[in-house]
Amino acid sequence: MDVKLILSLLAENVERTGYPVPVDVERIYSWAKPLNLPRGGRAVLYTGALYQLAPYINSLVRHLESLEGRRAGGLALRLAKTLGKIIDLGKVVAKADPGEIKAVEEVLRSIARLLSAAGVEYGYLYEDDMYSGVILYDMGLDEAFARHAKMVAETLEKSGASLIITVDPHTTHVLRSVFPEYVDGFGLEVKNYLEILSENIDSLKPRRGEAGYRVVIHDPCFYARHEGIVEEPRQLLRFAGLEVEEPPRSGKMTYCCGGPVEAVSPSLSRRIAETRLRELQGVGGRIVTMCPICYVNLRRVGGKVEDIALHLSRRLL
């Protein structure tokens, strides 16, 4: 394991480009184009770019995994040889799975449509929909994180919004529970879309006459343990007419998908993901994820998984 190299790679990318892996900024907001969402407003949808980045991160992890398996030379040397120079990750992430990119964009459109169906008025940030900087925080790069968080906070404040709607567990946690500690005077209200849908559940209508199916729920650690979001997804899935099954480890005692160490140790990450996938498959039913990192990590080990937003939109829109 070459911690130094991986850290410098991610940190340098965030500092230089704003994202942990190089990606064209248009790819971050192009999902919203067909929806004609207004710009800004009292409430704004802030994706933090994590869903959009997940396929590119996955492509990088697959590359690191292939290097990890080779014997000759240290990882640094092997990485340098394959990339030319460390920062040039473009050709690695260019191999991102187009199917995965399409899928995460569809998740975001589903989330947006569900919010509209629930009567929520909100706008979008488009090119100001910045990455939250969560990887810098996780890795203990405090100063770099504080600088990045300040930029994100200023951009969100400039939008004029008082309510920020988040869509994934990591961005929700970092914005709601970490930003107030790192950014002086950060006072924006942060709510996750599942919480908002749950509050407005009476405005939603399940489709009539369609047979439900069984789903098994995989709670993300950062929803269940850090942000207390456990009941909302279950309530929404049941309301949508689906039969919700619990895996052996669920709710607050959920089992991590292994995603957070995917770059530092792809093989460790894989073994944890395989263990979790077996557990989920053992229950029977379609596997529901709610986090882009869980989604790509369980997929990397062969899991057939689908985001909660797709299940809900199919039944509620």
Add this chain to the structure above:
Amino acid sequence: MAAWGRSRLLEEAGKCAYCGFCEAVCPTLPYGRHRGYGPRGRVLLTAHLARGGKASPEVLSSIYTCLTCAACTLKCPAGIDIPALVRAARSLLVAVHEKTII
């Protein structure tokens, strides 16, 4: 929260009674090479680093393979926030070894 300094880190790590209840729920421990891949080992090693101990490759592996999933904190009778402790150790490593870590 903003990462803890050395003294807070030592104070938190000092609450550990080494009971090991945390180890049963840690996803990384069963697949790691040693106990450093579990919460109890990580708490011990954060204290080691806070006292100025050496950041060997295996210490780095221990600290950087934590998922910060927080399953362990629900089992800890002393109520140690282990993900916060691990992030503090990472932050300390960056601050102390800036030239060597990144």
